Amino acid sequence: MAQPHGQPPPQGLARCYRHPDRETGIRCTRCERPICPACMIAAPVGYQCPSCVAGGGPGGGPPARAARPRTLAGGVVAADPRMVTGILLGLNLAVFLAVLVVGDRLVTDLGMLGRSLDTRTYAIVGVAEGEWYRMLTSAFLHQQPWHLAFNMLGLWFLGPPLEAALGRVRFLALYLLSALAGSALSYVLAEPNVLSLGASGAIFGLFGATAVLMRRSRQDMRPILVLLAVNLVITFVWPDIAWQAHIGGLVAGGVIALAMVNAPRRGRVAVQAGTCAAVALAIVIACAVRTAELLG
Incomplete structure (x- = not known):
């Protein structure tokens, strides 16, 4: 009021x-x-x-x-600050419905997997075998309704304020790179034959970016820090959670957001694009090293 x-x-x-x-x-x-x-x-x-x-x-x-x-980050102010968030949410829901219709075969074919034997075809599959698309498609996959609900709830609450502050293009770059960073850290640190999926890496990227934005705007950070702490505790206590994806997304989201909202006005686009490119390059290098290790 x-x-x-x-x-x-x-x-x-x-x-x-x-x-x-x-x-x-x-x-x-x-x-x-x-x-x-x-x-x-x-x-x-x-x-x-x-x-x-x-x-x-x-x-x-x-x-x-x-x-x-x-916007605060230099993006164009949009009439609808929820458009990209809504599209991402719709994609996650659509893929979930596809999993319900097609079955677990879709999860096996698109989930994050380093390198393993496909018991259906007896072929070696995974990112190490050239299936790089798994790093992104896995971020839109969910098997359990509760898993989908938690991630989409986080997207709906964290997405619009970030989209409004960053602009649509920058927000989308933040989301996708956070998802890829989560998959990359899972690829590097997790067992190669363990299948993982979910938008959690991207959502943790939004957590990191929200903390950066609130600090930049001098807002009370206690609510977001408490919420982040609770989610990190769940990450390491709850069984069968790919903590690597959460940490990878969190770090990438925080780094990208720092560049987005703190870049100097002169050369702002170059700083922002350069930071995104650096994060993408780090992902590529880490995955290339891991692939050489698994195939060596």
């Missing part, structure tokens, strides 16, 4: 004037009203709110000619 005029503000961080449920330490450089990451538009100095960019200030006026709406 918005603060009534004339009453003293509540203690703690201010709340975004467009999203009263979100705390923030950032203010528009023109009208000085508090704005959350979803409302931040990069300006020559600091950040401006959508009202000032569209109407020249809170009182209206000619639009700011040089200020094109941009």
